Amino acid sequence: MDMTSMTAITAPLMGRVAIITGSTSGIGLGIARALAEAGADIVLNGLGDLGQIETTRSELAAATGVQVNYNGANLLDGADAAALVTDTINEFGKIDILVNNAGIQHVSPVEDFPVDKWNAIQALNLSASFHATRAAFGAMKSAGWGRIINLASVHGLIASPYKSAYVAAKHGVLGLTKTVGLEGAQFGVTCNAICPGYVWTPLVEGQIEDTAKARGISRDDVINNVLLAAQPTKRFVTVEELGAVSVFLCSESARSITGVALPVDGGWTSQ
Numbered sequence: 001m002d003m004t005s006m007t008a009i010t011a012p013l014m015g016r017v018a019i020i021t022g023s024t025s026g027i028g029l030g031i032a033r034a035l036a037e038a039g040a041d042i043v044l045n046g047l048g049d050l051g052q053i054e055t056t057r058s059e060l061a062a063a064t065g066v067q068v069n070y071n072g073a074n075l076l077d078g079a080d081a082a083a084l085v086t087d088t089i090n091e092f093g094k095i096d097i098l099v100n101n102a103g104i105q106h107v108s109p110v111e112d113f114p115v116d117k118w119n120a121i122q123a124l125n126l127s128a129s130f131h132a133t134r135a136a137f138g139a140m141k142s143a144g145w146g147r148i149i150n151l152a153s154v155h156g157l158i159a160s161p162y163k164s165a166y167v168a169a170k171h172g173v174l175g176l177t178k179t180v181g182l183e184g185a186q187f188g189v190t191c192n193a194i195c196p197g198y199v200w201t202p203l204v205e206g207q208i209e210d211t212a213k214a215r216g217i218s219r220d221d222v223i224n225n226v227l228l229a230a231q232p233t234k235r236f237v238t239v240e241e242l243g244a245v246s247v248f249l250c251s252e253s254a255r256s257i258t259g260v261a262l263p264v265d266g267g268w269t270s271q
Contacts, residue, residue, distance in 0.1 A: 018043070034246055109161075158268075
């Protein structure tokens with residue numbers, strides 16, 4: 001096997017440039033790490049302590065050997081979301097992969113749902129994906145190659161009580177995904193959505209402890225009878241699994257997959 005063939009196998013995304021929003025921790029960081037390990041140069045984006053973000057950035061670059069940049073764009077602002085893409089094109093000369101992952105959640109009965117929370121959830125979970133996609137799409141079409149991945153949720157496919165804003169936004173993400181998939185179909189640009197169930201992240205770990213105290217039940221009861229009640233595998237999805245799915249969707253093997261909502265939910269939406 002020649003070196004070119006080996007590189008295609010071990011670093012299938014070498015030479016690609018990828019933006020992953022909301023990637024300073026959790027799911028986004030897991031996807032960024034997987035894309036970097038596959039050879040893509042990375043632009044991280046998200047909130048957090050700038051010192052910790054720099055540590056994360058430098059460690060990822062050192063571990064993978066790719067270029068890793070950080071852009072602190074505030075995606076609640078549509079202009080900032082678009083600028084994240086144009087800044088990347090100015091820095092790297094192109095944009096190949098866009099992963100719209102950033103999101104927030106708020107739980108409340110609809111009659112009491114705070115309007116500011118509704119607006120923020122729509123802005124970050126849905127509108128930011130539109131603004132970033134809009135800014136990237138022309139460059140991808142011109143290049144004849146592009147991969148857009150939207151992190152939706154099982155709540156893009158089904159609903160749960162008290163999550164009106166989140167469910168509405170994630171349903172909207174799937175509509176955006178299908179439309180962009182159709183528009184990019186003849187230009188080598190795919191757009192797909194990943195719909196995770198409950199994913200093991202530090203944020204979920206904190207929710208387990210808080211829920212156990214609030215309900216007066218054990219940690220195991222929270223995991224199995226609250227969080228994973230609807231997830232038949234009774235195990236959390238891992239960020240590594242979502243990273244591997246993302247790498248596949250960015251690969252040449254997935255060039256005929258577009259406009260798809262792919263559940264990674266342990267069977268939740270099969271019920």
